[in-house]
Amino acid sequence: MEAIKAIIIDDESLARDLVRAYLGAYQEIKIVGEYSDGFQGLKAINDLQPDLVFLDVQMPKLTGFEMLELLDKPCNIVFTTAYNEYAIKAFEHNAIDYLLKPFSNERFNDAVSKVKDRISNSVKSEDQIEKIKSHNDSSDELLTRVVVKSRNKIDVLAIDKIKYFEAQDDYVMIYTNEGKYLKQKTMKYFEKHLDSNEFCRIHRTYLVKIDQIAQLQPYEKDHWIVILKSGESLKVSRNGFKELKQQLEI
DSSP: OOOEEEEEEOSOHHHHHHHHHHHTTOTTEEEEEEESSHHHHHHHHHHHOOSEEEEESOOSSSOHHHHHHHOSSOOEEEEEESOHHHIIIIITTSSSOEEESSOOHHHHHHHHHHHHHHHHTTOOSHHHHHHHHHHHHHSOOOOSEEEEEETTEEEEEEGGGEEEEEEETTEEEEEETTEEEEESOOHHHHHHHSOTTTEEEOSSSEEEEGGGEEEEEEOSTTOEEEEETTSOEEEEOHHHHHHHHHHHTO
16 A cells, blocks of 8 residues: 555644654554644645545634535545534534544544545545535534635635625625625525524525615515615515515514
8 A cells, every 4th residue: 555645734733743643653654744724734635635634623714614615626534623512413424534632542543444444445535525514514503704715715704794695506606895706505505504684585696684785675566676885786586575574674
């Protein structure tokens, strides 16, 4: 077997030290990089294309889950987390392994053994990553930010800075005062993961932040438009009008 290239991504230096120490027993695994934040780690994964990544779930700049959405090429990932709820919800019914901090050498060896078997049997990692992403999409957790990648740039958009979303086939265009950003998600995803007290689906094409609405105006017979504070106008469907009336209490 060729050397297994591994990367460690964790914002805690002691956690990185522990993984490195445990990996010292494996001559067939070569550590090609260690990173303390998701931005550097994501770039390293896309550039170095490692076989194995030890990835922390909760990191301040970019979480492990957000990194999954931005990977150019999937790889074998062993998540490390101090949050048991993540392990229960996201990993137990999926093929990707996880290490619950603080983890023992024995538990670490078990995870590495699973990954080595997967690599030796040429098992693709795409399916495992898609399962994790699918699980996240089906959860009820509300978004506080959206991570978007365009070319070699990563933007982290705070939800309170977003004006509205526009459906574009299998993508959604996100509009802010600073610009617009394309994300490969569905409108149903955002409708489910945004606070219904702050956002309203005014049309099959538009999901708007309520506090960005300046006016609601009639447009032809039985048709309406909203005028945003930025001056942009968006169509409102009949169902959207009913929903918006309830939200605005008019």
